[in-house]
Each structure stands twice: as structure tokens, then as C-alpha cells.
Amino acid sequence: RQQRDRATVDGWRYRISWKPVSETPAATLSGTWLVVVPASGVADTFAESVSAALQRHGADVVRLVADETDLAPGSLAERVREMATEPSGIGGVLSLLGVDERPCTEHPVVSRGLALTLMLVRALAEADIQARLWCATRGAVSVGRSDQLTSAVQAEIWGLGRVAALEHPRIWGGLVDLPETLDERAAARLAWALSAGDGEDQVAVRGSGAYARRLTRVTVGNESAERVWRPRGxxxxxxxxxxxxxxxxxxxxxxxxxxxxxxxxxxxxxxxxxxxxxxxxxxxxxxxxxxxxxxxxxxxxxxxxxxxxxxxxxxxxxxxxxxxxxxxxxxxxxxxxxxxxxxxxxxxxxxxxxxxxxxxxxxxxxxxxxxxxxxxxxxxxxxxxxxxxxxxxxxxxxxxxxxxxx
Ligand SMILES: NC(=O)c1ccc[n+]([C@@H]2O[C@H](COP(=O)([O-])OP(=O)(O)OC[C@H]3O[C@@H](n4cnc5c(N)ncnc54)[C@H](OP(=O)(O)O)[C@@H]3O)[C@@H](O)[C@H]2O)c1
Incomplete structure (x- = not known):
């Protein structure tokens, strides 16, 4: 019976794993990239290093600063439409909104980053922008034991993003988790991800490389459980x-x-x-x-x-x-x-x-x-x-x- 139970469980279990992506030649971005940043300076330094990385890899960057007033329906769509009149058109949109973990004033259980990301997805669909949206986070995923997941709040962006990918495939670019510091190599990996390198749309950029998210089967096999839980008390x-x-x-x-x-x-x-x-x-x-x-x-x-x-x-x-x-x-x-x-x-x-x-x-x-x-x-x-x-x-x-x- 134990063996049969194990075989059944083996058929059910999957885990998320991260596959190292082989180093690729430097990617080039084109057109104007809209970098959407949270207001009040929570991500200023980060936004500067990300913008500089995009510019070094060929993009023109314009910044859109969003705050809680943009939670009003239609607000972001209008602002995005205005920006889409850039002569070179919008090459892509990179949102750094997710790093803003501060609570929404009216709904403190929702981070401003998550609420504004929702509004941004809606805005891009509404404004009919022909560019793909990438959402960046920091520390929302862990690619392995030595890589700490530091923000469960930012992981919410990944949950919402995977649904945006299904509901809005035309505007969806992907999710990219970035390290605290964006050095030359990390910047190159970010540019590679944003240029949809190898078609990966859930990527973690780390000092050690770029990693793509995978759902893989886990078999229990004959291994004994790490610990057995017997309810008591x-x-x-x-x-x-x-x-x-x-x-x-x-x-x-x-x-x-x-x-x-x-x-x-x-x-x-x-x-x-x-x-x-x-x-x-x-x-x-x-x-x-x-x-x-x-x-x-x-x-x-x-x-x-x-x-x-x-x-x-x-x-x-x-x-x-x-x-x-x-x-x-x-x-x-x-x-x-x-x-x-x-x-x-x-x-x-x-x-x-x-x-x-x-x-x-x-x-x-x-x-x-x-x-x-x-x-x-x-x-x-x-x-x-x-x-x-x-x-x-x-x-x-x-x-x-x-x-x-x-
Ligand atoms: N059923 C499935 O197929 C399935 C699949 C995947 C995951 N899940 C997850 O499994 C869990 C249980 O699902 P279920 O099918 O048993 O749903 P359920 O029958 O609707 O039970 C949910 C329970 O949560 C309570 N609840 C809701 N909001 C609460 C709150 N703020 N504080 C405290 N209690 C609250 C509800 O009672 P009150 O309304 O009285 O608060 C209810 O007793 C859920 O978290 C669900 O997301 C279920």
C-alpha cells in the first residue's frame, strides 16, 4: 500500500526550478522604452541604474512616475497614450512599480506596487500600445538554496503577472527579478531578457547568471520523508x-x-x-x-x-x-x-x-x-x-x- 501511495503522490508532485540560461551575445534594445517608476523616491537609485542599463544597450528611455492618483480608472491609460506619441514609438515598457511595497492608503493589505501594476496592465490594454510590458521585482524569487527570497510581497507581482500573460498575450512581455546591484553583467542579462532572449518570460537575473523558471516533476521514489508530521496537542x-x-x-x-x-x-x-x-x-x-x-x-x-x-x-x-x-x-x-x-x-x-x-x-x-x-x-x-x-x-x-x- 505504501508503495502504491508513493507512486500516486509521485504522479502529483511538481516543483518550481530555475534553469541556468547559457550566456548569450550582447542584446540590443531598440526604440523608446517606457520605464514606469513609483513616486516618492522608493526606487530612484534602482530606476537610475535600470534606465542606464537600458540606454547602454541601445534604448532611449522615458520615465513615467506613477503614484496613488493613478489608481483612478483611466488615469494611467491617458498618461501612457500621451507618451506613446514619441517619434520612435514605444519599443517596450519596463515597470519597476513592483518594488514599491508600501501599503495603499485605502487598502493597506495591498501594496502600492501591486495595485499600480494592475492599473498599468489595464492601461496598456486600454491604450492599445503595441509594446510589451515587463515587470521587474527584487528578491521575489529564489533560484536556489544560496539565493534568498527576500520579498513575499513582491512575489504577488509574479502571481498577477502570470495571469496577465494569459489574459493579455499581445502586450505581455514577462517578469524579471533583479539583484540589488545592477553591474555590467547583470545589465547585459537584463537587456537579454527584455529582448525576449530565447523566448523566456520568467527570468531571474543574478550575479552568477540568468535563470529561467520551470515546472518540473518531483518524484519521492524510495526516499524517506525529511520529517514526518504526526498531529498532536x-x-x-x-x-x-x-x-x-x-x-x-x-x-x-x-x-x-x-x-x-x-x-x-x-x-x-x-x-x-x-x-x-x-x-x-x-x-x-x-x-x-x-x-x-x-x-x-x-x-x-x-x-x-x-x-x-x-x-x-x-x-x-x-x-x-x-x-x-x-x-x-x-x-x-x-x-x-x-x-x-x-x-x-x-x-x-x-x-x-x-x-x-x-x-x-x-x-x-x-x-x-x-x-x-x-x-x-x-x-x-x-x-x-x-x-x-x-x-x-x-x-x-x-x-x-x-x-x-x-
Ligand atoms: N477547493 C479547492 O479545490 C481548492 C483548490 C486550491 C486551493 N484551495 C484553497 O484551499 C482553501 C480552502 O478551500 P475550500 O474549498 O475549503 O473553501 P471554502 O469551503 O470556501 O472554505 C474557506 C473557509 O475560509 C473561511 N474564510 C474566508 N475568509 C476568511 C477570513 N478572512 N478569515 C477567516 N476565515 C475565512 C470561510 O468561512 P467564513 O466565510 O465564515 O469566513 C470558509 O470556512 C482556500 O484557501 C482555497 O483557496 C482550494
Whole structure:
């Protein structure tokens, strides 16, 4: 049976890997490149080095500075249209907006970078610009063990970008993650990426080379697991009254958890809670059901503080989430905020509030849409890309973390 289970799991598992791209001759860019930068100086030095890199490789550069006033529908489209009157036309668009991690004033769970990137995609489609959009980030991906993923927030740009690629293939260029310092070689690699070198559209530029993102199969084979998780003590399951959360609760109790804490916004008034509680109690566990919005840090802290000493918290499963799908052309920052709140903000709070505990498991219910994209799911993809990145960051810090992207 064990062998059959392994074979089944082998058929399901993939991982993201980064393939070194062989060094290519210097690429030349042509025409005018629109470099879109965030206001207030957050990326000034970066913008200067990126602009200089583009110029050295043949591009004329014009800069478009975007701020929160450009979140108004139509604002960026109008500004882009004005700039497209450049005599040489627009050769390409490189957005550095993603590096602006500051919260939006109206929707603090959304970074200004993500909100403005959404507006930029919409603007380019609306303005009917015949040029491709590349979105740059810094530290949003890790190409290997010695390469730190430093920004889970910027990983959201990758989630949204993969959906833009599906919904707007005509204007989509790609995603490029850049190092802190753009030396000569990194600049050449950036120019190569922007000239769509080898057709790669998800690229990381590093001191050691350029890397292209790949989805590769992972086989467990006969290897034994790095560590085996046997639920014990208390297990917190956010979204624990939902479809998958309830299944996880049943599994955790059957496998040994003595106490499960199930949270959701409706908590005890969610459908089927009394039946679920009775079922779990019949299996021998104590059950706490709490109404707690995962995005509400204080409420989550209260839930954690109420975990009884006799059953210390040993694991967290973050299964809270909502879907609020819509194509990018009509997607609002409000929709981004709603989707990010439960998943990304909830995960961040759980991570911060439990960082001092030595948890056996910290499981994030992510999604295939975050890893690969899905038309109409930009908000959901951004939120799940955050979860995947957070899990990577935690692992790098030696903390338990598993993001299941299904
Ligand atoms: N089902 C799938 O096929 C699938 C595939 C890939 C990934 N996932 C992920 O797996 C997770 C569970 O999915 P599911 O199918 O079980 O969905 P579900 O039945 O809708 O359950 C989601 C749960 O999350 C709770 N929730 C939503 N927003 C919350 C918030 N802000 N704070 C706390 N709780 C919140 C909901 O309850 P309230 O409304 O009462 O808050 C509900 O209990 C989700 O994160 C989803 O993205 C599911």
C-alpha cells in the first residue's frame, strides 16, 4: 500500500526550478522604452541604474512616475497614450512599480506596487500600445538554496503577472527579478531578457547568471520523508469550518491531535458546525470553534492566547480563503484587497504570531493558480503566490513551512 501511495503522490508532485540560461551575445534594445517608476523616491537609485542599463544597450528611455492618483480608472491609460506619441514609438515598457511595497492608503493589505501594476496592465490594454510590458521585482524569487527570497510581497507581482500573460498575450512581455546591484553583467542579462532572449518570460537575473523558471516533476521514489508530521496537542485550522478545513480537522484528529481550533469569520454560526464538532468529539478530540477574521491580527492573537496549556499549539493549517474572480480589465483594488486579506494577510499574521514557537507544521493552502496562473484569477493568483513565497522564506529561516499549490 505504501508503495502504491508513493507512486500516486509521485504522479502529483511538481516543483518550481530555475534553469541556468547559457550566456548569450550582447542584446540590443531598440526604440523608446517606457520605464514606469513609483513616486516618492522608493526606487530612484534602482530606476537610475535600470534606465542606464537600458540606454547602454541601445534604448532611449522615458520615465513615467506613477503614484496613488493613478489608481483612478483611466488615469494611467491617458498618461501612457500621451507618451506613446514619441517619434520612435514605444519599443517596450519596463515597470519597476513592483518594488514599491508600501501599503495603499485605502487598502493597506495591498501594496502600492501591486495595485499600480494592475492599473498599468489595464492601461496598456486600454491604450492599445503595441509594446510589451515587463515587470521587474527584487528578491521575489529564489533560484536556489544560496539565493534568498527576500520579498513575499513582491512575489504577488509574479502571481498577477502570470495571469496577465494569459489574459493579455499581445502586450505581455514577462517578469524579471533583479539583484540589488545592477553591474555590467547583470545589465547585459537584463537587456537579454527584455529582448525576449530565447523566448523566456520568467527570468531571474543574478550575479552568477540568468535563470529561467520551470515546472518540473518531483518524484519521492524510495526516499524517506525529511520529517514526518504526526498531529498532536492543538492544531489551529483557519477556514476550519469550510470544505477542506473540515477534512483537515477530521484527519488531524484521527492522526492524534488532542485539540483542534477551527476558525472562520462566521465561526460557530457557519453551516454544519455542530455536526462537525460532534463528529470530532466522538473521535476523542476537544474542539474550539472561534469567529475570527484571519486578517484581524488582534483577534488571531486572542485565539492563539486561548490555546490551553495542556495541549500546546503544534501546528497551523491556513485554509482560510475566498475567491473573487474577475478578468484584469475589470479587476479593482478592492477585489485585490478582499482576496489578499484572508490568504496573504492572514498568513503573515500567523507567521509573525507563531514565529517563536517551534511548530511541527505550518501549512498554507495555496493554489495552482498562484504557481501557474489562471485566466480571471489575478487577485487569487497574487494571494497564493504570496503564500508560496512566505513558505520559502520560512524554510530559509529554519521554520516549518509547506505551501500546497493545487
Ligand atoms: N477547493 C479547492 O479545490 C481548492 C483548490 C486550491 C486551493 N484551495 C484553497 O484551499 C482553501 C480552502 O478551500 P475550500 O474549498 O475549503 O473553501 P471554502 O469551503 O470556501 O472554505 C474557506 C473557509 O475560509 C473561511 N474564510 C474566508 N475568509 C476568511 C477570513 N478572512 N478569515 C477567516 N476565515 C475565512 C470561510 O468561512 P467564513 O466565510 O465564515 O469566513 C470558509 O470556512 C482556500 O484557501 C482555497 O483557496 C482550494
Amino acid at each position: 492543538s492544531v489551529l485550522i483557519t477556514g476550519g469550518t469550510g470544505a477542506l478545513g473540515a477534512q483537515v480537522a477530521r484527519w488531524a484528529v484521527r492522526e492524534g491531535a488532542e485539540h483542534v481550533v477551527l476558525t472562520s469569520r462566521r465561526g460557530p454560526s457557519a453551516d454544519g458546525v455542530s455536526e462537525l464538532t460532534a463528529e470530532l468529539e466522538a473521535l476523542g478530540a476537544e474542539v474550539t470553534v472561534a469567529a475570527c477574521d484571519a486578517a484581524d491580527r488582534d483577534a488571531l492573537a486572542e485565539v492563539l492566547a486561548a490555546v490551553p496549556e495542556r495541549y500546546p499549539l503544534t501546528a497551523v493549517v491556513h485554509a482560510a480563503g475566498i475567491l473573487d474572480d474577475g478578468v484584469l480589465d475589470g479587476l479593482t483594488v478592492d477585489q485585490l484587497a478582499g482576496t489578499l486579506a484572508a490568504k496573504a494577510e492572514g498568513a503573515r499574521h500567523l507567521h509573525e504570531l507563531t514565529a517563536e514557537l517551534s511548530l511541527d507544521a505550518f501549512v498554507l493552502f495555496s493554489s495552482f493558480a498562484g504557481a501557474i496562473g489562471g485566466a480571471g484569477q489575478a487577485a487569487y493568483a497574487a494571494a497564493n503566490a504570496y503564500l508560496d513565497a512566505l513558505a520559502q522564506r520560512r524554510r530559509a529561516q529554519g521554520l516549518a513551512a509547506t505551501a500546497v499549490a493545487w
